[in-house]
Amino acid sequence: MNDFDMLKQLQRPTGKVKMVLDTDAYNEIDDQFAIAYALLAPEKIDLQAIYAAPFFNTRSQGPEDGMERSYNEILKLLRLAGREDMISKTFKGSRGYLKDEKTPVESPAVEDLIEKARAASPEAPLYVVAIGAITNVASAFIKAPEVAKNTVVVWLGGHAWHWPDTREFNMMQDVAAARVIFDSEAALVQLPCMGVVSQCTVTRPELEYWLKGKNPLADYLAENTIAEAESYAAGTAWSRAIWDITTVAWIVDTEKKIVCDRIERRPIPEYDDHYGFDGRRPWMQYVWHINRDALFTDLFTRLTRG
DSSP states (O other): OOHHHHHHHTSOOOSOEEEEEEEOTTTOSSHHHHHHHHHTOTTTEEEEEEEEOOOOSTTOSSHHHHHHHHHHHHHHHHHHTTOGGGGGGEEOOOSSOOSSSSOOOOOHHHHHHHHHHHTOOSSSOEEEEEOSOTHHHHHHHHHOGGGGGGEEEEEEOSOOTTSSOOOOHHHHHOHHHHHHHHHSSSEEEEEOTTTTGGGOEEOHHHHHHHTTTTOHHHHHHHHHHHHHHHHHHTTSOOOEEOOTHHHHHHHHOTTSSSEEEEEEEOOEEOTTSSEEOOTTSOEEEEEEEEOHHHHHHHHHHHHHOO
């Protein structure tokens, strides 16, 4: 794709877009907020599918188990939201990470993403919002590289470019997959974690004031977040990271009052936990600031709207 077409595709969408959401929903408590946000913004988002992504930490026994747990958590959220219609559009993803940059990990999510991307075009792209290890998306691009140009990938991964390393959970789980995405023909929007979206945290009083007692979904989000934070920070003035919602906000925020971005030449994630920079590489959108209060006001308003 030439520079003109890439820059055009990187502009913030002004109308309603077709979107898929790739999420390791059981890994944390903030993916659930992102799923809810996407479901509650029908004026901006036509949610086509949700994909379960792999993860491995103390909440899973391995990447495949993490993906399975995430799949079940997505279904739980959909039922709480009264969106059983999306269950048939929810797909299991990769059972492991990429072993190299040329071999895809097959899954129903990968097949569905390829099908939906083929139906899109550079003029009407599919927005691929990813909030976990980006194995599913990279696998789709390896298997069918021609579909990348029909997508805009909005990924929460890596740290800010000024951060001393790239050892962020989503990035470091599958560096090969991140490299595939940064080298692809897809239009790319990066929301870095530490140094950018890390300011997006929420406190217990806010959760109780805005969400408790409003509806089953709001109750679950509040109770789940409070229980998680209290499990390690009881007795302290804690605030809990809710980072994943920033990806959905990039699409919803047509007037650019919440998410600030700028056009940059994209780096390449290196295997030594750093970025490699080269001014000849393709363009991308780099998010450098989030208006935290405006974001949570919009999210909480949507979650409690009658």
